[in-house]
Amino acid sequence: MYTCGPTVYDYAHIGNFRAFLFEDLLKRWLINRGYKVMHVMNLTDIDDKTIKGSQNQQVPLRQFTDFYAKAFFEDIKALNIQPADVYPRATDLVAEMVALIKTLITNGYAYRGEDGSIYYAISKFPDYGKLAKIKTNELKAGARVNQDEYAKEEAQDFALWKAWTPEDGEVFWETELGKGRPGWHIECSAMSMKYLGETFDIHCGGVDNMFPHHENEIAQSEAATGKKFVNYWLHNEHLLVEGKKMAKRLDNFYTLRDLLAKGYDPVAIRYLLMSTNYRQQFNFTLESLESAKGAVERLRNFVRRLHDVEGGKESNDKISVLTSKLEACFGGSLDNDLDIGTALAALFDFVREVNNLLDDNKVSKSEATQVGGLMMSIDEVLGVIGKVEAEEPLPLDIDALVQKREHARKSKNWKEADEIRAQLKTLGIILEDTTQGVRWHKEKT
Ligand SMILES: [Zn+2]
Numbered sequence: 001m002y003t004c005g006p007t008v009y010d011y012a013h014i015g016n017f018r019a020f021l022f023e024d025l026l027k028r029w030l031i032n033r034g035y036k037v038m039h040v041m042n043l044t045d046i047d048d049k050t051i052k053g054s055q056n057q058q059v060p061l062r063q064f065t066d067f068y069a070k071a072f073f074e075d076i077k078a079l080n081i082q083p084a085d086v087y088p089r090a091t092d093l094v095a096e097m098v099a100l101i102k103t104l105i106t107n108g109y110a111y112r113g114e115d116g117s118i119y120y121a122i123s124k125f126p127d128y129g130k131l132a133k134i135k136t137n138e139l140k141a142g143a144r145v146n147q148d149e150y151a152k153e154e155a156q157d158f159a160l161w162k163a164w165t166p167e168d169g170e171v172f173w174e175t176e177l178g179k180g181r182p183g184w185h186i187e188c189s190a191m192s193m194k195y196l197g198e199t200f201d202i203h204c205g206g207v208d209n210m211f212p213h214h215e216n217e218i219a220q221s222e223a224a225t226g227k228k229f230v231n232y233w234l235h236n237e238h239l240l241v242e243g244k245k246m247a248k249r250l251d252n253f254y255t256l257r258d259l260l261a262k263g264y265d266p267v268a269i270r271y272l273l274m275s276t277n278y279r280q281q282f283n284f285t286l287e288s289l290e291s292a293k294g295a296v297e298r299l300r301n302f303v304r305r306l307h308d309v310e311g312g313k314e315s316n317d318k319i320s321v322l323t324s325k326l327e328a329c330f331g332g333s334l335d336n337d338l339d340i341g342t343a344l345a346a347l348f349d350f351v352r353e354v355n356n357l358l359d360d361n362k363v364s365k366s367e368a369t370q371v372g373g374l375m376m377s378i379d380e381v382l383g384v385i386g387k388v389e390a391e392e393p394l395p396l397d398i399d400a401l402v403q404k405r406e407h408a409r410k411s412k413n414w415k416e417a418d419e420i421r422a423q424l425k426t427l428g429i430i431l432e433d434t435t436q437g438v439r440w441h442k443e444k445t
Pocket of ligand 1: 004005
């Protein structure tokens, strides 16, 4: 599995993380279903944007990109994204890119333009446009584009190797192709095939990478090897923020760090960005981030409650019927094109029904353990519950407060009961009144 990684010229934004979280979910699900996954994610550390950024800050390219690479790894850790097996950096694999371009020249797919750069001749590759479904027959022969990013309507011969120009400053390699640097698209062909072979199974990325980036990867790789490049392409749809395309000028542009600085929980951010099916556009709002936090808390409280079950009665098979139903529905939904929306709906139905049984004291200790095990295996896929400890005993003074409030409540002294509840909240203890009496947990900080 190859996933296009970040361009390390800035902090990654939540649109980037929607892609990385969809890919994390896909990978976790494949592993859950017994597949062995070799995951490669590149870091784009040489392209038009990184060069410009390093020049603006007047630091060497590597120093500039190291800073954002480090930030990226901190961010994915905060979001509980499982690391890839390999993170190749484009600047470490220039020799592989040069070799690939040489093969394309030998095979007749690449040529040198008057500007000294080497271009890919899309007219030589009859399948060009098959991924993004574009027709190229109206193109003017030999029309060329030198930037890394351009629109479908501008499909034309693109740069594989960019001859050095004064704007590149210190950034160049002296190679058999001349003094210059690789184009963005050849980087991903070289990096993916180095680690995964000429044909591999899964390639993912955001839908905005479909053209020209992935289209060009196919053209380069298949023209060089004569083999199918990728068996399955998966692209996640766009992220909107408060109903609009995210843009710095609209004040709706968020990096992960922006949200953490506002006090949002990274696990809630993970849950929210992952909870919409990848083929659907997703509208991110701060309000939905609040409800995501509530959803994660519901799951954690449920698991905590299962830990606490002592001597309930057997459920007369109700638990085993519910768990089988959940396993079939959760698994069946994710097997169906990673339909996380339906899978999560089934999970919350299950939590509600088991909570009802718990309210009636109709879950035995061994059934609770069984349900707890199922929740843990589901969380290996979702990655949002984490380790929920059985609560350690309360310090005596806090326990005395809980008892005092129970007493007040039983004497229907609601005012005092509410005051004690508020007092406990300031100490980070959250109370829940259930039919079996009061339960408590520590507030997540
Ligand atoms: Zn890529």
